[in-house]
Amino acid sequence: MNDHEVNIGILGLGTVGTGVAKILLTQQELLKTRSTLTFRLKSIAEIDWETKRDLNLDGVQCLTDARRVISDPEIDIVVETIGGTEPAFSFICEALRNRKHVVTANKALIATRGRELFKIAKENGVDLLFEASVGGGIPIIKGLREGLVANKIEKMYGILNGTSNYILTRMHQDELEFDQALKEAQAKGFAEADPTLDVGGGDAAHKLTILASLAASGMVDFNALYVEGITAVTKLDISFAKSFGYTIKLLATYRSLANGLDLRVHPTLIPNSHLLAAVNKELNAIFVKGDFVGDTMFYGPGAGERPTGSAIVSDIVDLSRDLLLKEGEQVSNRVIDPEQSVKVVPISEIYNRFYLRFFTFDKPGVLSKIAGVLGENNISISSMVQLETHGKDNYVPIVLLTHEASEAAMEKALQEIGKFEFVKENYLRLRLFEDLG
Amino acid sequence: MNDHEVNIGILGLGTVGTGVAKILLTQQELLKTRSTLTFRLKSIAEIDWETKRDLNLDGVQCLTDARRVISDPEIDIVVETIGGTEPAFSFICEALRNRKHVVTANKALIATRGRELFKIAKENGVDLLFEASVGGGIPIIKGLREGLVANKIEKMYGILNGTSNYILTRMHQDELEFDQALKEAQAKGFAEADPTLDVGGGDAAHKLTILASLAASGMVDFNALYVEGITAVTKLDISFAKSFGYTIKLLATYRSLANGLDLRVHPTLIPNSHLLAAVNKELNAIFVKGDFVGDTMFYGPGAGERPTGSAIVSDIVDLSRDLLLKEGEQVSNRVIDPEQSVKVVPISEIYNRFYLRFFTFDKPGVLSKIAGVLGENNISISSMVQLETHGKDNYVPIVLLTHEASEAAMEKALQEIGKFEFVKENYLRLRLFEDLG
Numbered sequence: 082m083n084d085h086e087v088n089i090g091i092l093g094l095g096t097v098g099t100g101v102a103k104i105l106l107t108q109q110e111l112l113k114t115r116s117t118l119t120f121r122l123k124s125i126a127e128i129d130w131e132t133k134r135d136l137n138l139d140g141v142q143c144l145t146d147a148r149r150v151i152s153d154p155e156i157d158i159v160v161e162t163i164g165g166t167e168p169a170f171s172f173i174c175e176a177l178r179n180r181k182h183v184v185t186a187n188k189a190l191i192a193t194r195g196r197e198l199f200k201i202a203k204e205n206g207v208d209l210l211f212e213a214s215v216g217g218g219i220p221i222i223k224g225l226r227e228g229l230v231a232n233k234i235e236k237m238y239g240i241l242n243g244t245s246n247y248i249l250t251r252m253h254q255d256e257l258e259f260d261q262a263l264k265e266a267q268a269k270g271f272a273e274a275d276p277t278l279d280v281g282g283g284d285a286a287h288k289l290t291i292l293a294s295l296a297a298s299g300m301v302d303f304n305a306l307y308v309e310g311i312t313a314v315t316k317l318d319i320s321f322a323k324s325f326g327y328t329i330k331l332l333a334t335y336r337s338l339a340n341g342l343d344l345r346v347h348p349t350l351i352p353n354s355h356l357l358a359a360v361n362k363e364l365n366a367i368f369v370k371g372d373f374v375g376d377t378m379f380y381g382p383g384a385g386e387r388p389t390g391s392a393i394v395s396d397i398v399d400l401s402r403d404l405l406l407k408e409g410e411q412v413s414n415r416v417i418d419p420e421q422s423v424k425v426v427p428i429s430e431i432y433n434r435f436y437l438r439f440f441t442f443d444k445p446g447v448l449s450k451i452a453g454v455l456g457e458n459n460i461s462i463s464s465m466v467q468l469e470t471h472g473k474d475n476y477v478p479i480v481l482l483t484h485e486a487s488e489a490a491m492e493k494a495l496q497e498i499g500k501f502e503f504v505k506e507n508y509l510r511l512r513l514f515e516d517l518g
Numbered sequence: 519m520n521d522h523e524v525n526i527g528i529l530g531l532g533t534v535g536t537g538v539a540k541i542l543l544t545q546q547e548l549l550k551t552r553s554t555l556t557f558r559l560k561s562i563a564e565i566d567w568e569t570k571r572d573l574n575l576d577g578v579q580c581l582t583d584a585r586r587v588i589s590d591p592e593i594d595i596v597v598e599t600i601g602g603t604e605p606a607f608s609f610i611c612e613a614l615r616n617r618k619h620v621v622t623a624n625k626a627l628i629a630t631r632g633r634e635l636f637k638i639a640k641e642n643g644v645d646l647l648f649e650a651s652v653g654g655g656i657p658i659i660k661g662l663r664e665g666l667v668a669n670k671i672e673k674m675y676g677i678l679n680g681t682s683n684y685i686l687t688r689m690h691q692d693e694l695e696f697d698q699a700l701k702e703a704q705a706k707g708f709a710e711a712d713p714t715l716d717v718g719g720g721d722a723a724h725k726l727t728i729l730a731s732l733a734a735s736g737m738v739d740f741n742a743l744y745v746e747g748i749t750a751v752t753k754l755d756i757s758f759a760k761s762f763g764y765t766i767k768l769l770a771t772y773r774s775l776a777n778g779l780d781l782r783v784h785p786t787l788i789p790n791s792h793l794l795a796a797v798n799k800e801l802n803a804i805f806v807k808g809d810f811v812g813d814t815m816f817y818g819p820g821a822g823e824r825p826t827g828s829a830i831v832s833d834i835v836d837l838s839r840d841l842l843l844k845e846g847e848q849v850s851n852r853v854i855d856p857e858q859s860v861k862v863v864p865i866s867e868i869y870n871r872f873y874l875r876f877f878t879f880d881k882p883g884v885l886s887k888i889a890g891v892l893g894e895n896n897i898s899i900s901s902m903v904q905l906e907t908h909g910k911d912n913y914v915p916i917v918l919l920t921h922e923a924s925e926a927a928m929e930k931a932l933q934e935i936g937k938f939e940f941v942k943e944n945y946l947r948l949r950l951f952e953d954l955g
Contacts (some may be wrong), residue, residue: 104668104810114855115667116734212665218811220665227655227664228649230552231541231831298551356817359796364813373541374655374818374828380793381814391810394668402839418551 087401090150092172093163094127097186097213099134101160101392103399106137112394113233118401125148151176157402160393161185165492170194177201177209184396186213186389192287196300199419208403210396215241215288216365218388220395223297225369232371234296237335238514241288243383244272244279244362245311245331249319249348250361253328257312258316271363281310282331282346289333292367293344296335299421301344307428309347313509317440321480322350322511325464328358330515341424343431350436351514422517429489434463434513437483439498440476440505447503448479458494460486476505482513523556523836527587529609530600531564534623534650536571537827538597542834543574549831555838557831563587569623574703588613595837597830598622602936614638614646619840623650623826629724633737636856645840647833650723651804652678655825656818657832658719662732662806669808671733674772675951678783680800681709681716682748682768686756686785687798690765695753708800718747719768719783726770728821729804730781733772736858738781744865746784750946755875758917759787759948762873762901765795769951778861780868787873788951866926871900871950874920876935877942885916890949895931897923913942919950 089105091098105122110122114119124142126149142149150156151172159176161183163169169187175282176183178201185191191198191211202209212222216239225234240246244266251262263280266272278284286308293301311331322329327350336343351358356378360366365383370376382388441447452462464482491510498504526542528535544561549557561579563586579586584600587593588609596613598620600606606624613620615638622628626646628635639646649659653676662671677683681703688699700717704707713722723745730738748768759766764787773780788795793815797803802820807813819825878884889899901919920928928947935941 100810108668108670108810111670117662218808219814220661223660223665224657226552227826227836228660228832230835231545231547231549231828232543279796356793356796359793371828373537373545373654373824375822375825377656377816377818379814379816382812385812387810388812391666391668391808394666397662398667 085117086121087157087397087404088121088123088155089125089158089160089397090126090153090156091160091162092126092147093161093256094125094134095162095164096386097389097393098125098160098162099136100386101138101162101393101445102138103387104390104394108394109516112398116398118398118400120397120401123156124150127486148175149322151181156181157404158182158184160397161187162393166190173198173209174201177205177207180205180207182207182400183209184400185209185211185391186393187211188214188284188287188291190425192290192303195291195294195417196419199300199417210400211291212396213389213392215222215291216367216379216381216387217383218236218391219365219367219379219383220392221292221367221379222295223395225292229369229371229374229377232373233337234335234369234371235337236370237269237292237296237333238357238359238368239285239289239292239333240330240357240366241285241333241383242279242282242331242366243365244276246360246365246470247271247363248280249311249314249329249331252314252316252319253323256316256320259312259314279367282308284344285331285333287418289335289344289346292333293335293342293423294417295344297423299418300425301342301423301425305344305425307345307347311348314348314511317478318436318509318511320327321438321466322436324466325350325482326353327351327513328353329511330357330360332357336515341426343426345428345431348511349514350511354450355514357514372478411477431488432485433488433515434485435483436509436513437481438510439479439508441479442503443475443477444503450501451479451504454494454497455483458486458490460490460494522554523558524594524834524841525558525560526595526597526834527561527563527590527593528559528597528599529563529584529587530598531562531571532599532601533823534826534830535562535564535597535599536573538599538830539573539575539821540824541827541831545831549835551837552678553838555835557834557838560593561587561590562677563720584609585612588616588618593618594841595619595621595834597834598624599830603627610635610646611638614642614644617642617644619644619836619837620646621830622648623830624648625651625721625724625728629727629740632728632731632854633856636737636854640856642886645837648728650826650829650832652728653804653816653818654820654822655822655828656802656804656816657829658729658804658816659732660688660832661816662729666806666808666811666814669810670774671772671806672774673807674729674733674770675794675805676722676726676729676770677767677794677797677803678722678770678803679716679719679768680802681713682722683797684800685717686710686748686751686766686768689751689753689756690760693753693757696749696751717749719745722768722770722783726772726781726783729770730772730779731854734754734779734860736781736855738862740859742781742862744782744784748785751785751948754763754915755873755946755948757876758903759873761903762787762919763790764788764950765790766796766948767794769794773952775863778863780863782868783863785948786951787948792951794951798885826922866929868925869922870925870952871922872920872928873948873950874918874945876916876945878916879940880912880914881940887938888935888941890922891931891934892918895923895927897927897931
């Protein structure tokens with residue numbers, strides 16, 4: 082670092098990399114006013130220089146070999162926006178070993194290989210920042226790490242996947258079926274051609290892993306999370322949820338329990354009176370309950386060139402302050418201790434309220450048999466709707482809301498109910514939002 | 519600063535000071551894990567040591583003379599939670615001149631004397647932080663200053679006064695009149711015995727001054743803001759607003775216009791579809807639109823011992839990182855440049871949509887005369903309701919919503935309309951929320 086000039090190299094000039102470049106090229110004055118530092122985009126490594134981009138890269142080294150950025154002694158900070166596992170992982174490792182600070186938006190990498198990466202960063206006395214990996218432009222990582230530093234995080238609830246939230250919003254507001262809403266989301270660029278990672282809950286689970294690791298100051302094992310996507314939710318379920326006063330969202334849950342963390346991603350019925358129920362379209366929000374601050378919420382765009390660029394540049398400015406510190410003097414307040422493991426409570430030990438929807442053959446005694454199985458498993462019903470049949474077959478929907486019950490008991494009950502010949506196999510179990518009160 | 523131990527002195531052990539002390543005494547382990555630093559509450563200066571507090575102060579120096587804290591060479595950070603203008607102002611100045619970093623929750627002081635204070639801090643190479651001065655526990659100052667550092671702030675809308683929001687929420691949800699709701703708020707501890715600063719808009723204006731100064735990187739003159747409280751809003755206005763699909767909130771507005779900042783605090787009709795309309799009770803929220811990030815919102819408790827303590831301790835941890843820097847090496851990214859003035863556009867030059875409510879004597883031609891005056895002033899009506907009279911007098915309410923019109927024109931029109939002998943003097947003009955789209 083030379084006279085308060087910070088040199089930055091970007092790996093990958095896709096959507097996110099372009100956003101970062103735009104900010105570094107157009108907001109230089111603003112950043113200087115606010116930080117007293119000059120940020121210089123020195124080089125970009127990208128394989129595809131054919132694609133037209135709305136960028137004036139005069140004075141920026143346009144390279145194809147990432148290693149020329151990583152090994153450049155002038156570069157202070159490497160921004161990784163390639164995505165995916167390789168070569169991103171190797172590039173980040175190499176940059177850290179070259180004692181470059183690294184900023185990334187790569188949630189999958191942090192969630193699944195974070196332990197290794199944070200260890201390498203620590204060994205080399207540099208930082209690896211990842212504000213853009215969760216909630217796009219929302220400064221939630223900083224909020225948790227610094228803004229709420231005085232708090233034990235008791236609970237977090239996140240709407241973390243824009244694609245799923247867009248689809249569910251359309252299903253709610255315009256009574257679309259899942260497939261229609263997905264197609265529309267794809268047409269509008271809110272969903273990938275292969276939407277599995279988004280609608281299957283994997284992307285939200287990556288983000289929850291990161292938030293949980295931060296809140297618990299240790300690395301959470303991504304594979305320990307319970308993950309369920311939104312593909313089984315139908316227009317009918319949305320309409321039942323509505324009639325009970327709920328909105329269905331793909332919700333990431335973090336609860337600090339006596340015996341470990343409760344970490345789950347699944348479609349969840351949220352009471353309409355809760356602020357999270359009003360987070361619509363592709364937007365994200367994270368509700369955080371700290372033991373001192375109480376209930377807070379952070380809301381904003383969870384993806385996109387400009388919001389994600391905004392988050393990455395905030396990391397760059399943060400790191401630049403560290404660059405001025407003498408070696409060994411850095412006080413990181415970014416601790417995800419890679420040596421520290423965090424206990425996750427298995428889903429079977431969790432208690433929830435449930436939404437159950439069955440299609441049953443319309444004959445006498447059906448309801449009492451289902452209710453019987455639930456009762457035997459100590460699951461008590463709080464609300465019930467059975468509609469009259471008016472389709473071409475004789476199957477009618479039955480919907481139940483339960484009081485709090487054990488997940489293990491519910492699993493057992495559903496297996497028994499599923500064996501009844503009068504119950505169609507495509508039944509659905511959803512969970513209700515736990516009241517924050 | 520001694521071996522990564524940070525020594526803290528608190529001035530004033532009221533609600534906020536007690537919150538800070540509680541956190542420093544009970545969350546030491548957590549803070550050490552997260553920051554690698556040991557925070558030690560060394561001393562507290564307070565005049566009243568008679569009041570019982572739920573605090574174990576063994577090992578803490580309990581003093582009555584603030585100067586013993588301020589002049590203690592061991593103290594690294596002074597926390598000012600006395601409130602009010604004097605002696606708080608003098609104590610802060612003295613602490614800064616003794617080269618102590620200072621953390622305060624004193625919004626009135628920062629808003630009205632910030633220029634002097636920031637200057638003294640700068641001259642002495644120390645920082646004056648104030649996260650707790652706006653939005654209580656919500657990390658909005660950090661969010662603006664660091665999280666959104668890459669953004670020009672285009673617009674901000676804040677629900678910044680918990681007392682007013684509590685009162686308006688009760689008026690909305692339970693059809694109370696202002697006086698009833700105020701009494702209830704006072705009984706529940708959400709309003710002071712003298713509520714003028716809260717319900718008159720002054721407190722929100724202090725906070726808006728601080729947010730605007732941060733966003734504009736210069737000191738805004740508190741007296742340049744247009745400020746109007748909620749005391750003139752009646753149950754009837756709430757019910758009319760509801761019928762048009764709006765919720766009335768005391769809203770602080772920041773808009774960056776070509777010729778300066780539009781800064782106002784006044785009761786505002788917010789469309790029910792907007793997230794801000796769902797911010798209820800004593801809670802606060804700040805909606806921020808940045809040129810890169812787009813729309814974000816920060817939500818949480820705006821006051822109280824524990825949330826405010828949480829905010830102050832986040833400032834303490836932040837400052838502690840600076841303590842490790844060599845003199846002259848600090849890179850402040852907290853710039854409110856005290857030398858820099860910020861232009862505020864006078865309210866008369868602003869355009870708004872308006873809500874107008876008159877009580878008029880029920881006779882022919884009234885409406886056409888009112889509409890006539892509005893038309894002559896280039897104000898066009900978008901919606902109108904006139905109710906039938908069924909009171910003991912012959913006055914009926916007429917409510918109009920207008921399209922966008924100049925504040926100057928509206929002022930002129932209202933003066934003309936007010937002269938009609940058939941219009942009662944207690945008419946009301948409110949403003950509509952500008953669509954963020």
